[in-house]
Amino acid sequence: MPEASSAADEPAYGRGLPLDPDPAQAEALLTRASTLVAALFDGVGDRPVAGTPTDPAFVAGLLADRPGEAQPIEAALATLMEAIAQGHESRTGGHLAYIPGSGLLTAAIGELLASAGNRYTGLHAPSPGAVALEVGVLRWLCELFGMPEGAQAVLLSGGSMANLTALVAARERHAPGRPQLATVYVGEQAHASVRKAARTIGILPEHVRVCPSGDGLRLDVETVRVMVKQDRADGLVPTAIVAAAGTTNFGAVDCLGRLADLAADLGVWLHVDGAYGGFFRLTERGRARLAGIERADSITLDPHKSLFLPFGTGAVVVRDRRALVDAFGEEADYLRDLPDADQLPDLAELTPELTREWRGAKLWLPLKLHGLAPFVEALDADLDLAAWAHDELAAMPGVTTCGPPDLSIVGFRVPGDDAAQDAALAHLNAEGRVRLSSTHLDGRVVLRLAVLSHRTRRHHVQYVLDRLRDWLERPTTGTT
Ligand SMILES: *Cc1c(COP(=O)(O)O)cnc(C)c1O
Numbered sequence: 001m002p003e004a005s006s007a008a009d010e011p012a013y014g015r016g017l018p019l020d021p022d023p024a025q026a027e028a029l030l031t032r033a034s035t036l037v038a039a040l041f042d043g044v045g046d047r048p049v050a051g052t053p054t055d056p057a058f059v060a061g062l063l064a065d066r067p068g069e070a071q072p073i074e075a076a077l078a079t080l081m082e083a084i085a086q087g088h089e090s091r092t093g094g095h096l097a098y099i100p101g102s103g104l105l106t107a108a109i110g111e112l113l114a115s116a117g118n119r120y121t122g123l124h125a126p127s128p129g130a131v132a133l134e135v136g137v138l139r140w141l142c143e144l145f146g147m148p149e150g151a152q153a154v155l156l157s158g159g160s161m162a163n164l165t166a167l168v169a170a171r172e173r174h175a176p177g178r179p180q181l182a183t184v185y186v187g188e189q190a191h192a193s194v195r196k197a198a199r200t201i202g203i204l205p206e207h208v209r210v211c212p213s214g215d216g217l218r219l220d221v222e223t224v225r226v227m228v229k230q231d232r233a234d235g236l237v238p239t240a241i242v243a244a245a246g247t248t249n250f251g252a253v254d255c256l257g258r259l260a261d262l263a264a265d266l267g268v269w270l271h272v273d274g275a276y277g278g279f280f281r282l283t284e285r286g287r288a289r290l291a292g293i294e295r296a297d298s299i300t301l302d303p304h305k306s307l308f309l310p311f312g313t314g315a316v317v318v319r320d321r322r323a324l325v326d327a328f329g330e331e332a333d334y335l336r337d338l339p340d341a342d343q344l345p346d347l348a349e350l351t352p353e354l355t356r357e358w359r360g361a362k363l364w365l366p367l368k369l370h371g372l373a374p375f376v377e378a379l380d381a382d383l384d385l386a387a388w389a390h391d392e393l394a395a396m397p398g399v400t401t402c403g404p405p406d407l408s409i410v411g412f413r414v415p416g417d418d419a420a421q422d423a424a425l426a427h428l429n430a431e432g433r434v435r436l437s438s439t440h441l442d443g444r445v446v447l448r449l450a451v452l453s454h455r456t457r458r459h460h461v462q463y464v465l466d467r468l469r470d471w472l473e474r475p476t477t478g479t480t
Contacts, residue, residue, distance in 0.1 A: 050432025134360025146294030159275030246277020
């Protein structure tokens with residue numbers, strides 16, 4: 001935590017910066033900020049998950065805070081840094097809860113430069129360079145997922161907006177003007193954002209069909225078929241099957257190839273939610289496990305999950321860009337024709353947004369500065385760690401798992417009832433070195449270990465395993 005400096009070392013730029021600092025002031029400020037940023041990343045992988053405890057007085061001060069007089073720069077920066085410090089350190093390798101988001105310095109720099117340049121990227125004409133840089137990344141995404149010519153990716157704020165954007169495209173394709181008749185098919189483990197998206201775009205909550213499945217983890221293809229046919233017979237308009245390329249709860253991958261066959265057979269849209277798992281496609285094992293994803297009509301991706309970017313970057317890849325133009329283009333007549341290969345798109349015609357953050361920069365810069373290999377290696381390492389953790393857990397007496405992980409999330413239960421699960425979880429998290437979370441499966445509490453940070457190392461997982469063994473061997477085992 002930087003301390004507010006005394007008046008003596010208050011930097012030369014002093015208090016009350018003009019809206020446009022002169023170059024010397026700008027540099028002094030950036031130098032100070034760069035020191036803070038470097039400190040934010042120093043040793044971050046091994047920090048405890050438990051950050052600074054929340055200070056109620058600090059929170060109350062922020063809530064009462066109003067803009068007015070200019071503050072001394074050091075004091076303002078110190079407040080900002082303290083706000084960052086309070087709560088969990090989500091960037092550390094010990095973050096094994098929910099879906100970890102790790103963050104990259106190089107993406108933060110890309111974001112700073114993009115924001116400093118403040119280019120308008122809703123349309124291509126004012127900023128052809130910025131739009132081209134982003135479109136290069138978008139084409140890579142389309143190619144990575146085996147999409148044909150005519151596919152289109154767009155960057156959004158996250159997976160929720162990506163799911164929403166895809167569902168609008170599906171609705172406009174299959175149920176234009178009739179959202180109240182549209183039905184969508186999801187697995188029991190589908191992410192809540194799918195329901196939220198459906199509701200937001202006028203699909204009735206009761207028309208989001210939750211398909212029960214044998215193992216509770218993966219969509220049952222034949223159940224979906226029966227439900228679609230029944231709904232059609234009842235005069236409804238089956239619109240989209242939403243499959244998971246890695247569920248949030250357990251990382252389970254649906255049978256994407258068979259669902260693609262089914263969707264083609266029934267004439268409905270196949271959306272694959274790969275917000276958590278999509279980028280495992282970069283690895284050999286992930287490519288095999290996500291086989292069939294290349295046949296989807298649309299795919300949600302979250303670079304702020306499995307590409308380690310800071311929060312605020314999601315993506316959707318759509319097989320046929322005309323579906324996006326039909327859904328979001330406001331000059332549809334003019335835009336219906338596919339553009340020339342080298343014509344840049346107007347991104348505002350492809351999503352709900354008009355003015356938008358230039359997200360391409362923070363995705364492009366890390367890919368350039370690191371190359372692809374470290375991303376692939378990190379994802380491979382996550383797969384290894386999760387597989388190892390699973391085998392170790394499965395070998396512990398009384399511990400049951402949800403099966404070998406499809407990707408990098410392991411679900412497990414210790415002996416005993418739900419209260420025992422909560423107690424074990426509390427024990428694992430008690431020292432603040434790691435953080436795991438829990439969920440429900442078939443109405444029972446299940447613990448989960450989610451490896452998705454490029455900073456998670458073997459020793460983090462080893463710590464979890466050792467601590468769980470301690471807990472299992474404690475004198476009171478079995479009495480909870
Ligand atoms: C995280 C997640 C989402 C939502 O993405 P946000 O980026 O949080 O909006 C959707 N689907 C799945 C499978 C997820 O894991």
